[in-house]
Amino acid sequence: MADERTLRVSRNESRFRDINEALRRDLDHLPHRPELVPFVCECGTSTCSDIIEVTFAEYEQVRASSRRFLVFPDHNLPEYEDVVEEHDRYFVVQKHADTAALVDATDARVFGPPPD
Numbered sequence: 001m002a003d004e005r006t007l008r009v010s011r012n013e014s015r016f017r018d019i020n021e022a023l024r025r026d027l028d029h030l031p032h033r034p035e036l037v038p039f040v041c042e043c044g045t046s047t048c049s050d051i052i053e054v055t056f057a058e059y060e061q062v063r064a065s066s067r068r069f070l071v072f073p074d075h076n077l078p079e080y081e082d083v084v085e086e087h088d089r090y091f092v093v094q095k096h097a098d099t100a101a102l103v104d105a106t107d108a109r110v111f112g113p114p115p116d
């Protein structure tokens, strides 16, 4: 069972994912998408406000899994997640199994937006 700090980290990451998903939906309405899109770092540190520039294709690849998050290089927290991809501009982390239920349940793509 995940402890309180582990859950807090996962909730932070899920919150930043929601922010990025809202940004992505807004950009869908633009006639010309920029090549590199500034998304927020989805790391588990609540004070982080770093910006990561990725292409739509790179972003969509991360979003294909509820358990994967887009973070700035070296913003991964090894206690809670594994780095599955390392790029110059960003890392992709995958959450450990103990928080899979939380990050799945908070993924709007899988379960729809949370109720008010």
Ligand SMILES: [Zn+2]
Residues within 6 Å of the ligand: 041, 042, 043, 044, 045, 048, 049, 050, 071, 072, 075
């Ligand atoms: Zn970060």
